[in-house]
Amino acid sequence: MVSEEQLDAPRPRGQWALAWRRFKRDRVAVGCGVFLLVLVFAVGPGAPLYEKVVGHGPNDFFPYAVSVGMRPVGPLAVTWDTPVMAGDDPYAFKHPRPPKGTGKTLLLLGADSALGRDEFLRVLYGGRVSLEIAAGAAFVAILIGMALGAIAGYYGGWIDAIISRFTDLVMAFPLLLFLVMIGSLFSYGLTNWTFHGLINQGVFQLVLIIGAFTWFYPARIVRGQVMSLRNKEFVEAAQMVGARDSRIMRTHLLPHVLPPLLAYGTLLVATNIMIEVGVTFLGAGIKLPTASWGSLLAQTWGSILNPNPYNPATTQPWLTLVPSIAIFLTVFSLNQFGEGLREATDPRSVR
Amino acid sequence: MAGYVLRRVGVAIVLLWILSVVTFAVYLKVPADPAGFIVDIRHASPAQIAHAHHILGTDRPAIVQYEKYVVRLLHGDFGLSWATVSFFNGHVEGAAVGTIVWKAALVTGSLVLGGFVLLLLVAVPLGTFAATRPRSLFDRLSLGLSVAAISTHPLVVGLLLQLFVGNKWKLLPASGYCTVSSPSKAAIKNWRLFAPAGVQEPCGGVGEWAWHLVLPWLTFALFFVALYMRIVRTRMLEVLEEPWVRTARAKGASELRVIRAHALRNAIAPIVTMTAMDAGMAIGIAMYIETVFGLPGLGRTMIRALAGLQGYDLPVILAVTLVAAAAIILLNLVADIVLLAIDPTVSRRGRGMPFLGRAS
Numbered sequence: 014m015v016s017e018e019q020l021d022a023p024r025p026r027g028q029w030a031l032a033w034r035r036f037k038r039d040r041v042a043v044g045c046g047v048f049l050l051v052l053v054f055a056v057g058p059g060a061p062l063y064e065k066v067v068g069h070g071p072n073d074f075f076p077y078a079v080s081v082g083m084r085p086v087g088p089l090a091v092t093w094d095t096p097v098m099a100g101d102d103p104y105a106f107k108h109p110r111p112p113k114g115t116g117k118t119l120l121l122l123g124a125d126s127a128l129g130r131d132e133f134l135r136v137l138y139g140g141r142v143s144l145e146i147a148a149g150a151a152f153v154a155i156l157i158g159m160a161l162g163a164i165a166g167y168y169g170g171w172i173d174a175i176i177s178r179f180t181d182l183v184m185a186f187p188l189l190l191f192l193v194m195i196g197s198l199f200s201y202g203l204t205n206w207t208f209h210g211l212i213n214q215g216v217f218q219l220v221l222i223i224g225a226f227t228w229f230y231p232a233r234i235v236r237g238q239v240m241s242l243r244n245k246e247f248v249e250a251a252q253m254v255g256a257r258d259s260r261i262m263r264t265h266l267l268p269h270v271l272p273p274l275l276a277y278g279t280l281l282v283a284t285n286i287m288i289e290v291g292v293t294f295l296g297a298g299i300k301l302p303t304a305s306w307g308s309l310l311a312q313t314w315g316s317i318l319n320p321n322p323y324n325p326a327t328t329q330p331w332l333t334l335v336p337s338i339a340i341f342l343t344v345f346s347l348n349q350f351g352e353g354l355r356e357a358t359d360p361r362s363v364r
Numbered sequence: 365m366a367g368y369v370l371r372r373v374g375v376a377i378v379l380l381w382i383l384s385v386v387t388f389a390v391y392l393k394v395p396a397d398p399a400g401f402i403v404d405i406r407h408a409s410p411a412q413i414a415h416a417h418h419i420l421g422t423d424r425p426a427i428v429q430y431e432k433y434v435v436r437l438l439h440g441d442f443g444l445s446w447a448t449v450s451f452f453n454g455h456v457e458g459a460a461v462g463t464i465v466w467k468a469a470l471v472t473g474s475l476v477l478g479g480f481v482l483l484l485l486v487a488v489p490l491g492t493f494a495a496t497r498p499r500s501l502f503d504r505l506s507l508g509l510s511v512a513a514i515s516t517h518p519l520v521v522g523l524l525l526q527l528f529v530g531n532k533w534k535l536l537p538a539s540g541y542c543t544v545s546s547p548s549k550a551a552i553k554n555w556r557l558f559a560p561a562g563v564q565e566p567c568g569g570v571g572e573w574a575w576h577l578v579l580p581w582l583t584f585a586l587f588f589v590a591l592y593m594r595i596v597r598t599r600m601l602e603v604l605e606e607p608w609v610r611t612a613r614a615k616g617a618s619e620l621r622v623i624r625a626h627a628l629r630n631a632i633a634p635i636v637t638m639t640a641m642d643a644g645m646a647i648g649i650a651m652y653i654e655t656v657f658g659l660p661g662l663g664r665t666m667i668r669a670l671a672g673l674q675g676y677d678l679p680v681i682l683a684v685t686l687v688a689a690a691a692i693i694l695l696n697l698v699a700d701i702v703l704l705a706i707d708p709t710v711s712r713r714g715r716g717m718p719f720l721g722r723a724s
Binding site: 181182186187188189190191193194195197198283287290291294295296297310313314317318320323325328330333334337340341344345348349 | 375379382383387390391393394511512514515516517519520523524526527528531532538539644647648651652655656658663664666667668670671676681684685688689692
C-alpha cells in the first residue's frame with residue numbers, strides 16, 4: 014500500500030536529472046550539442062553514404078574539374094566522371110571532350126586541388142580523421158590524468174609529491190615543439206597501426222602522442238577533487254567496512270570526479286582538434302593522401318619545404334575558407350557545449 | 365624569496381637537463397643515418413660512411429656523445445649544424461648552431477614582443493571601455509567575439525589574412541622577413557649572383573622590418589586579444605568597486621582620471637604577469653605564424669631541421685628545444701616573482717589554471 018503522502022511527495026531527482034534540467038536551459042549549448050550530433054553523423058555513417066550517392070570516393074581524381082590554367086572549380090560543380098583526360102595536347106586552350114558514354118558527377122564544394130578530388134567528401138573524411146584523433150587523444154589524456162590524479166590525491170605524501178613534480182615537468186614542456194619533433198621523427202613504426210582498417214594510417218600515433226602530453230589538466234582536476242573528498246565521512250565509512258582502496262576510488266570517488274572531467278574532456282577535444290590541425294599543417298601529422306582538416310587547410314598554401322607561390326589565376330580561395338569554417342564551427346560548438354556541460358554539472362551553480 | 369627563486373632555478377635546470385636527455389634519446393631511436401649529411405649513403409663505401417660518422421662524432425657510444433655535448437654546452441658552444449658541415453683537407457667547417465639559433469630567436473622575439481605590444485594596445489583600452497559600460501551592446505559584442513576568438517585556430521587567421529589581405533588585395537607584404545639593420549652591400553651582391561630562384565632579396569631597416577611584420581603581429585594579436593580584453597574587463601570591474609575609487613570620485617576627480625590614474629594602474633599589474641605566463645603558448649602560436657608567413661624564426665628553424673631530406677639535424681633540434689624551454693621557464697619564473705612581489709597572498713605553488721582549453 015502506498016500512502017497518500019508518499020504519492021504527493023516530489024520524487025528526489027538524481028544528480029544527472031538535475032544536470033540535464035540545468036543544461037536544457039542553456040540554449041546555445043543545446044544548439045551546439047545538436048550541431049555536434051549532426052557532425053558526428055555526417056563524418057561517421059554519413060560520409061560513406063554520401064559516397065554511395067555521388068558514386069566516387071575522396072581520393073578519386075577528376076581532371077575535368079580543373080581548368081586548363083590549373084584552377085580547381087568552385088562549389089556546386091558538375092564534372093565528367095572520368096579519372097583520365099582525353100587527348101594529350103598540353104597546349105590546348107580548353108579540355109577536349111571525354112569519350113562518348115562518360116557520365117557526369119557532382120562535386121558539392123568543388124575540387125580540392127590541381128588533382129581535382131571532391132572537396133566535400135574530403136572535408137567529411139578529413140573531419141572523421143580529425144575527430145577520431147581529437148576524441149581518442151582526449152580519452153587517453155583523461156585515462157592517464159584520472160589514474161595519476163586519483164592516486165596522487167588519495168594517497169598524498171611522497172606519492173603525491175612525485176606525481177605532482179612529474180605533472181609540473183610535463184606541463185613545462187614546449188608542447189607544440191615536442192609534438193612536431195616526435196611526430197616527424199617517428200613517422201615509421203606506429204603509423205601503420207590501423208586495427209584492420211578501422212582507423213586511418215597515422216591516427217593511432219597522433220592519439221598517443223597528443224594524449225601523452227595533455228593529461229596534466231585532467232590530473233590536476235582529479236587530484237584536487239579527490240584531495241578534498243578524501244577525508245569526508247563516506248570515505249571513512251567505506252574504509253571502516255573494509256573496502257579496498259581501489260574499490261573506494263572506483264565506486265565512491267569516481268562519481269564525484271566524473272562530471273567535471275566530462276566537461277573538461279569536451280574542451281580537451283576542442284583543443285586537440287586545434288593541435289591536430291597544427292601538427293598536420295606543420296608536416297608532422299597525417300600524411301597525404303589521407304585527408305584531415307590540417308592537410309586540407311594546407312592544400313592551397315603548400316608545404317613547409319615548398320610553399321605554393323601565390324598565383325591569382327590558379328588560387329581558389331574556397332579551398333582555404335571551407336576547412337577554416339569547418340574547424341571553427343566544430344571547435345566553437347565543442348567549447349560552448351563543454352562550457353554548458355560544466356555549468357550544468359556543477360552542483361554549486363543554482364539555476 | 366631568495367630561497368624560493370633558487371629552488372625554482374634549480375628545478376628549471378633539472379627540467380632542461382631532462383629535456384635534453386629526452387631529445388637525445390628520441391633522436392637515437394630515429395631510423396635515419398646522419399652520415400647522409402656528408403656523403404651519399406647509397407653510393408658511398410663503408411669506409412667513407414665510417415669517416416662521415418667520425419667527422420660528425422656519431423661513431424662514439426651515445427653516452428659519450430651526450431657527455432661531449434653537455435660539456436660543450438656548458439662552455440656556451442652549441443656545436444655545428446650537421447646540415448651545413450663540409451669537410452675539406454682535414455678541416456671540418458659548418459655554421460655554428462649558436463649563431464643560427466640566436467638569429468632565429470631574434471625573429472621569434474620580434475614577432476612575439478611586437479604581437480604582445482599590439483595586443484595590449486588594443487585589449488587594454490577596449491577592455492576598460494567594456495568595463496565602464498557593463499551589459500551594454502559593446503560589452504556583449506566583446507563577449508561574443510572573445511568566445512569566437514578562442515575557437516579560431518591561429519593558422520586559420522594567418523592563412524586567411526595572408527590569402528586575402530596580403531596576396532589578393534596586396535595591401536601588405538604576404539610573407540618574408542626583413543632584419544632591423546639594413547643589409548650589407550655584399551649581401552645584396554651575393555644574392556644577385558648566387559641566390560636560387562624564389563629567395564627574396566635581402567631587405568632591412570626599421571620601416572621594412574615593421575611593415576613585413578604587420579600581418580604576423582595581427583595574427584598573433586587576434587588570437588589573444590579577446591582573452592586579454594575579458595581579463596582586463598573583469599579586473600576593471602573588480603577594481604571599480606573598490607572604496608578608493610569611490611574616494612577618488614568623491615573628491616571630484618574626472619572620470620577619465622579615475623579610470624586612468626586610479627583604476628587602470630591597479631588593474632593592469634596582473635595582466636603584465638599573465639603575458640609572461642602565456643609565453644609557452646606564445647612560442648607555439650609563433651611557430652604557426654612563422655610557418656605561414658615564412659619568417660625564419662625558432663619554430664621554422666626547428667621544422668626545417670626536422671624535415672630535412674637527408675636526415676635530422678640533431679644539434680639544431682636540441683638547441684631550439686633547449687632555448688625555447690629556457691625562455692618559457694625564465695618568463696614563467698619572472699611572472700611568478702613579479703606576482704609574488706605584487707600580491708604576497710598568492711600561494712607559492714598552483715596559481716589557478718585557466719579552465720578553457722588554452723594550450724595549443
